[in-house]
Amino acid sequence: MTxxxxxxxxxxxxxxxxxxxxxxxxxxxxxxxHGGWLPPEALREVADALDVTPAFCLSIASFYxxxxxxxxxxHLVEVCxxxxxxxxxxxxVVEAFERGLGISAGTTSADGGFTLGTVxxxxxxxxxxxxxxxxxxxxxxxxxxxxGIIEELHAREA
Numbered sequence: 001m002t003x004x005x006x007x008x009x010x011x012x013x014x015x016x017x018x019x020x021x022x023x024x025x026x027x028x029x030x031x032x033x034h035g036g037w038l039p040p041e042a043l044r045e046v047a048d049a050l051d052v053t054p055a056f057c058l059s060i061a062s063f064y065x066x067x068x069x070x071x072x073x074x075h076l077v078e079v080c081x082x083x084x085x086x087x088x089x090x091x092x093v094v095e096a097f098e099r100g101l102g103i104s105a106g107t108t109s110a111d112g113g114f115t116l117g118t119v120x121x122x123x124x125x126x127x128x129x130x131x132x133x134x135x136x137x138x139x140x141x142x143x144x145x146x147x148g149i150i151e152e153l154h155a156r157e158a
Contacts, residue, residue: 005033009049019050023060026050027067036076037068065119066135073108073115075153077101078132079141080122088128089142094118096146113157 008029012022026049030042043057061067065078077097081090094105094116101114108115124130127139133149141149 005029005045006049009046013050020052020056022050023052023057024064027057027061031067036072037070071108071112073112074157075114075134076117076132077114077153078117078119078122079105080120080124080128080130080132081118082121082125084125085122085128085130088140090118090129092143093129093131093141093146096143097150100146100150114153 009022009026012025012029013019016022023046026046027038027042030046031038034042038061040054043054043061046052047054047057058069061069079085079090079094079097081094097116098104101109101116103109103114103116105116105118119132122130122132122137124137124139129141131138131141131149133153138149
């Protein structure tokens with residue numbers, strides 16, 4: 001962990017009555033520092049900064065969808081598959097992304113450009129199907145919208 005990140009974690013720690021309460025925001029900071037995922041050394045760094053165990057950090061990181069224990073592509077595409085989104089066509093949206101990106105859900109493209117995943121809930125049940133692209137939500141996405149979204153992502157890559 002860089003000195004700047006360590007300092008930020010220490011500031012976070014002071015905002016909470018117990019060091020364990022700062023683990024989630026500290027893991028988010030470490031994830032940003034480590035390119036969008038939490039390698040084992042990031043878990044150890046956070047654990048050391050907060051005087052908790054790496055196993056405790058892993059238990060938190062493995063619970064939350066926004067924390068990743070595997071490397072992700074430069075663009076992260078996540079499709080909500082909870083009940084509201086499922087009823088609105090989430091599976092068809094996932095399949096359209098799989099076809100358009102040439103990868104299966106849960107994988108990253110060979111060039112490291114895209115990671116496609118499904119998540120349990122993105123908190124937009126009234127606007128299903130919700131898709132998070134690079135942590136920015138798109139609402140009411142339908143399978144026919146996917147080609148245009150992929151085109152936008154490829155344009156960002158250029």
